[in-house]
Amino acid sequence: MMELDIQMFAVPARKVSKTRKRMRRAHNAKDIPGMTKCPSCGEMIKPHRVCPKCGAYKGKNVVETKEAE
Ligand SMILES: [Zn+2]
Numbered sequence: 001m002m003e004l005d006i007q008m009f010a011v012p013a014r015k016v017s018k019t020r021k022r023m024r025r026a027h028n029a030k031d032i033p034g035m036t037k038c039p040s041c042g043e044m045i046k047p048h049r050v051c052p053k054c055g056a057y058k059g060k061n062v063v064e065t066k067e068a069e
Pocket residue numbers: 038039040041042043051052053054055056
């Protein structure tokens with residue numbers, strides 16, 4: 001196997017421009033693991049479960065909730 005002689009150094013904050021810092025951090029936002037968006041109300045919900053907010057499952061209303069009335 002080829003040996004990599006790349007070394008990572010600490011870089012002083014003032015040496016990294018705002019743009020470079022922002023470009024690097026553009027990929028840092030992550031979705032909450034194990035959560036999906038409800039197709040009917042857009043709320044973050046756990047998959048394969050009835051939405052606690054609108055009572056919908058697979059786009060159909062299956063449980064009555066306060067907000068659905
Ligand atoms: Zn919902």
